[in-house]
Amino acid sequence: MQVFDMFRLAFKALKDRKLRSLLTILGIMIGSAMILALIASSSGLSAGVQAQIGKMGANTLTVSAGRSFGPPGGGGGGQSTFQLSQDDVNTIKSFQGVSDVIPYYSRGVTIALGGTSTPATLTGVDLTELFKLYKGLSLYDGALPDPYDPSAAAVGYGIAFPSEANGTQLASVNGMISVTLENSKLTFLVRGILSQFGSAMFSNIDDMIFISPQAAQILLKTSYFSGLYVITDTPDDVTVVQQHIESYYGTNVRVMSPSSMLSSVQSITSQMTLYLASIGGVSLFVAAVGIVNTMFVSVMERTREIGILKALGYRRKEIMGMFLSEAALTGVMGGILGTLFGYALAYMMGGAFSFSFMGGGGPGSRGGSSTTSSPVFTPELIVFSLLFPIGVAVLAGLYPAWRAARMNAVVALKYE
Amino acid sequence: METGSAPAVQTIEVTKVYRSGHVDYPALRGVSLKIGKGELVSIMGPSGSGKSTLLNIIGALDPPTSGRVVIDGIDLRKLNEDKLALLRNLRVGFIYQTFNLIQRLTAIENVEMPLIARGVPEKTRKSRSLKMLSAVGLERHANKRPTELSGGEQQRVAIARALVTQPALVLGDELTGNVDSKTTRELISHIVRINKALGTTFVLVTHNPDVSNMTHRVITLKDGLIEKEQYLKRIDSYTGL
Numbered sequence: 070m071q072v073f074d075m076f077r078l079a080f081k082a083l084k085d086r087k088l089r090s091l092l093t094i095l096g097i098m099i100g101s102a103m104i105l106a107l108i109a110s111s112s113g114l115s116a117g118v119q120a121q122i123g124k125m126g127a128n129t130l131t132v133s134a135g136r137s138f139g140p141p142g143g144g145g146g147g148q149s150t151f152q153l154s155q156d157d158v159n160t161i162k163s164f165q166g167v168s169d170v171i172p173y174y175s176r177g178v179t180i181a182l183g184g185t186s187t188p189a190t191l192t193g194v195d196l197t198e199l200f201k202l203y204k205g206l207s208l209y210d211g212a213l214p215d216p217y218d219p220s221a222a223a224v225g226y227g228i229a230f231p232s233e234a235n236g237t238q239l240a241s242v243n244g245m246i247s248v249t250l251e252n253s254k255l256t257f258l259v260r261g262i263l264s265q266f267g268s269a270m271f272s273n274i275d276d277m278i279f280i281s282p283q284a285a286q287i288l289l290k291t292s293y294f295s296g297l298y299v300i301t302d303t304p305d306d307v308t309v310v311q312q313h314i315e316s317y318y319g320t321n322v323r324v325m326s327p328s329s330m331l332s333s334v335q336s337i338t339s340q341m342t343l344y345l346a347s348i349g350g351v352s353l354f355v356a357a358v359g360i361v362n363t364m365f366v367s368v369m370e371r372t373r374e375i376g377i378l379k380a381l382g383y384r385r386k387e388i389m390g391m392f393l394s395e396a397a398l399t400g401v402m403g404g405i406l407g408t409l410f411g412y413a414l415a416y417m418m419g420g421a422f423s424f425s426f427m428g429g430g431g432p433g434s435r436g437g438s439s440t441t442s443s444p445v446f447t448p449e450l451i452v453f454s455l456l457f458p459i460g461v462a463v464l465a466g467l468y469p470a471w472r473a474a475r476m477n478a479v480v481a482l483k484y485e
Numbered sequence: 486m487e488t489g490s491a492p493a494v495q496t497i498e499v500t501k502v503y504r505s506g507h508v509d510y511p512a513l514r515g516v517s518l519k520i521g522k523g524e525l526v527s528i529m530g531p532s533g534s535g536k537s538t539l540l541n542i543i544g545a546l547d548p549p550t551s552g553r554v555v556i557d558g559i560d561l562r563k564l565n566e567d568k569l570a571l572l573r574n575l576r577v578g579f580i581y582q583t584f585n586l587i588q589r590l591t592a593i594e595n596v597e598m599p600l601i602a603r604g605v606p607e608k609t610r611k612s613r614s615l616k617m618l619s620a621v622g623l624e625r626h627a628n629k630r631p632t633e634l635s636g637g638e639q640q641r642v643a644i645a646r647a648l649v650t651q652p653a654l655v656l657g658d659e660l661t662g663n664v665d666s667k668t669t670r671e672l673i674s675h676i677v678r679i680n681k682a683l684g685t686t687f688v689l690v691t692h693n694p695d696v697s698n699m700t701h702r703v704i705t706l707k708d709g710l711i712e713k714e715q716y717l718k719r720i721d722s723y724t725g726l
Contacts, residue, residue, distance in 0.1 A: 074601045085589040377585045380546060381599045381646075382574020384567045478546045482585065 070387045079394035086367070090399065093356075093363045097403025097458045098410055100353030105411030105454040107345035109444035110418050115338035116445050119331060121268050127304040128168075129202060130311055130326045132161070133296035151321035152293035161299055164313050166306035171198045174285035175295035179249040180228065180278070182239045189228060190277045191250060193285020196223060202298055203269055211242035211261035216281035219288055222246070222257035226265040227275030248278060255288065304328075353458065356403070357465040360396055364469035368392065375473050376481030389474035396466025400459035408454045415444035491558035493654050493686040494520040494543050499552035500709075501538050512538040514709035515552070522653065523684040525677070527697035530706035536690040537658055539706065543688060544577050544656045545569045557653055574602050578647030582659035584639040586631040586646075593618060593627040596646045603650065617645040621675055637668030644675060648685070657689040661696055673699050 083090040134153050158170045174193035179186045196213050200206055209229075214221030229240040240246050240259050248255045257278065266274040286292055301310050307326045314324050368375070378388055501513040513535045520526050528536045541547040542554055545561055554561045557576060564572060578599075579585075586595045593614050600610035618624050621641040631639050640660060647655050657676075661669040677699055680687055689696060697703045703715045 070602050071604050074607075078601070081589060373585070374587055377587060378598075378602075379570065380544070380573060380579045380585075381602060382570050382572075382577075382650075383602045384570040386567075387602060479541050482546075482581070 070383070070390070072390075075387070075390050075394045076398065078391055079398050082367070082371075082391075082395055083398055089363055089366075093359055093399050094403045094406065096356035096359040097353070097400060097462060098407040100349060100356040100461075101404050101407025101454055101458040102411035102414050103352050104346055104349030104457070105408055105446075105450065106414035106418055106444070107349050108342055108450060109411070109415040109446050111338055111342040111345055112447070112450070113415070113444040115335065115342070117443070118334045118338065126202065126204070126300070127327055128301045128307060130299040130301065130307060130314070130324055131296055132299055132314060133323050134293075134321065135323050151318075153295075153297060153322070154293055157318075158294070158297060160317070161297065161314060164310060164317075166301050166303075166310045166313075167299055168302045169198075169300040171195060171202065171298040171300070172282065172294040173296055173298070174282060174289055174291070176250060176289060178255075178278070181247045181249070182228070182231065185233070186249075187231065187233075188276075189225075189248070190272075191248060191280065191285070191288075192277045193280050193282045193289070195282060196279055198298075199279075202300070203266065203274065205264070206266045206274060207264045209262045209264040211259070214260040214279070214281060214284075216283050218258075219280070219284035220256065220258055221260045221280070221284070223261040223263055223279040224259055225263050225273075225275040225277045225279075227273065228278060229259075229262045246278070250288070299324075353461055356458075357461045360399060360462050360465035361469060363399075364392065364396060364466050365472075367395070368469045368473045371473075372476065372481050372484040375476050376478050376484065379476070379478035380482065385474040389470045392470035392473050393463055393466050396462045396470065397459055399466075400462025403462065404455045404458035407458060408451060411454060412446065415446070418444075491555070492519040493522045493524065493557060494518070494688065495553075495555040496539070496543065496549075497553040497555070499539070499542060499549045499554060501535070501542060501547070502550045511709055513542070513549070516706070516709070516711055517552075518704060518711065518714075520686060520688060522686055523680070524702065525680045525687045525700045526689070526702045526704060527700040528688065528690045528704045528706060529692065529697055530712070534706040535709040536706055540656050540658055540688065540690050543654075544579060545573050574599055574650065576652050576654055578650065578652040578655040580640070580643050580647045580655065580657040580660045582662035584631065584636075584643045584663070586639055586642055588631050591628045591630055592623060592634065592642045592645075595631070595642055596649050599646060599650045614645070614649055617649045618642070620648075620679070621645045635668075636664045637671060640664055640668070640672055641675065644672070644679075648679060648683075651683065652685065654686045654688070657687065657691075659690060659692065661691065661693050666695070669693065669695055 132153070134151050153172070155172075158172050161167055162170045171194065174191075176191045178189055178191045180189040195216075208223070209226060211223070214223050224240050224246065228246070230236060230238055240262070242259055242262060244259050246257050246259055248257065257280070263274070263279070268274065280288070299310060299314070301307050307328060311324050311326055311329070314322065375388060378391075383391075495518070497517050499513055499516045500511065503510045503512055516535070516539060528539065530536050538547070542549050543556070545554075545556065545564075548561075556572065559572065561569065561572075573579075586592075587598070590598070593611065596614035596617055597610045600613065605613070615624060615627060618627050621644055623638060623641050623645065626634060626638060626642075631642065634642065640663070643660075661672055664672065673696060676687060676689075679685055687700070689700065691697055698717065701716065701718045703717060705712045705714070
């Protein structure tokens with residue numbers, strides 16, 4: 070018997086029981102789609118988070134006052150009375166392996182632009198230093214604000230061109246922007262607009278208003294920093310410097326490095342992927358049980374047909390092959406539909422798969438930051454999504470097919 | 486029966502015992518017979534006499550409890566399950582009272598089934614199946630499903646299917662049991678014609694004297710044994726003898 074004929078007959082048999090076949094295929098489809106969508110979404114999230122972390126150099130640490138996962142005034146944890154001052158900048162600068170320390174001030178503000186109020190972050194930092202830290206960040210238009218002019222600011226791309234405004238420029242160079250900081254209104258002259266950059270270390274650079282540290286000190290009426298960027302001589306020094314800072318300050322500071330963040334994020338996302346894939350796996354298992362059930366019913370209903378096939382000279386392996394082909398076709402159709410549906414589902418789930426990281430690192434991360442990402446479909450994942458349901462279906466069909474092949478011809482022919 | 490070569494069918498002291506729980510039910514109690522190539526034989530007898538059991542054993546569908554069955558010189562005891570299936574496909578055709586057609590397939594697809602098992606290419610098997618359907622006068626109904634055909638037409642499809650592989654032996658189990666007398670006569674005439682034209686050996690289990698009367702020999706079974714054999718006609722037009 071030729072394989073093509075085997076599949077042709079199997080297809081006819083499936084077509085003969087349309088509704089039942091469709092329901093079985095639906096079961097497979099849902100399982101397959103779930104696995105694909107969940108893996109692609111969590112892989113996408115993982116990739117998105119990694120890309121954010123990767124935007125900061127591998128030799129950079131962020132230090133903020135506060136206990137682990139709880140920056141001061143942030144939304145994520147315990148309070149601390151400790152505050153970072155210029156003395157701490159000098160102290161950390163003196164540590165072996167540290168090449169530079171860039172302090173920053175950061176406050177959440179509300180910005181009135183185009184008739185609407187949107188939250189933003191007022192960040193006081195030396196922008197020339199920040200450009201070194203974030204590769205690819207540069208001036209899009211205008212110039213850097215004068216460090217000694219407290220009313221001069223540079224704005225992130227997202228403030229000048231808010232996505233809600235559909236590309237309309239709401240802030241321009243030499244224009245004014247109004248900011249509400251803790252119930253007091255401030256007005257800044259926009260001196261420059263930064264290039265589009267996106268998020269890095271869970272801080273959205275595009276949604277920031279940058280002023281000089283000197284201006285920030287005056288406006289915020291504080292000499293204490295919100296955090297420090299610590300740049301080490303080489304990426305290899307990061308761990309030693311991190312340990313050094315942690316042992317020196319104890320729980321008074323929270324130190325984060327891209328690599329430690331990456332490993333914790335990877336650990337979380339891989340566990341999440343496993344967990345979510347397991348959910349998909351369970352649904353596929355349920356679908357497999359459905360196939361076993363459908364196949365058994367089919368074998369029982371077609372007992373007489375099996376007897377006929379035996380009388381006509383079909384061998385056991387051919388009868389088994391015919392039933393397995395039916396299971397395989399169910400898997401093929403479920404796999405194809407599941408992959409298509411899973412593809413769409415992954416995009417639909419995109420919003421639900423945001424990753425919240427409370428007080429990641431850097432300005433603007435104080436209240437916690439979240440990232441959403443596009444699902445990642447690797448060729449391996451697509452192939453897996455297509456082949457796995459077929460494998461499951463064939464495995465599920467194995468026993469019923471074997472039972473069919475072993476049936477006694479005479480008994481089968483007498484079956485009513 | 487004069488045969489120049491091995492008989493089409495030979496059974497030697499064939500017994501068949503069915504067991505239900507601890508009780509044995511003997512269906513055949515030592516049946517020995519020879520059927521020559523091209524012979525048209527009917528097996529008669531009351532219900533429970535072992536006719537269908539003997540037919541299934543001759544058709545290699547059911548093994549005997551003891552004794553030997555030799556088809557065309559091949560001892561069935563020496564064949565495994567797969568080889569028995571191959572023998573059924575190549576040398577034996579079955580026709581049943583209930584037609585045993587696959588309902589979801591069309592007439593021509595049903596006729597094709599034994600050829601599919603043999604791996605015959607689609608074009609060849611289609612033309613052979615159509616030819617066989619023409620031989621039983623059903624070429625116009627080739628694409629109809631069994632449910633769209635009358636009982637007699639369905640049985641003719643079954644005959645076409647049994648003959649499409651040009652088997653040396655065709656076994657019929659009450660093949661006129663589900664059709665009226667007019668259709669019975671038509672079916673008989675088809676079988677006689679094929680028997681004469683192709684020299685196919687037919688063994689037909691029947692209760693119907695109209696069927697047995699047109700065969701060369703009537704074997705009557707009773708209680709699992711051959712009660713009598715009656716030669717009705719000379720075989721003068723078959724090949725292979």
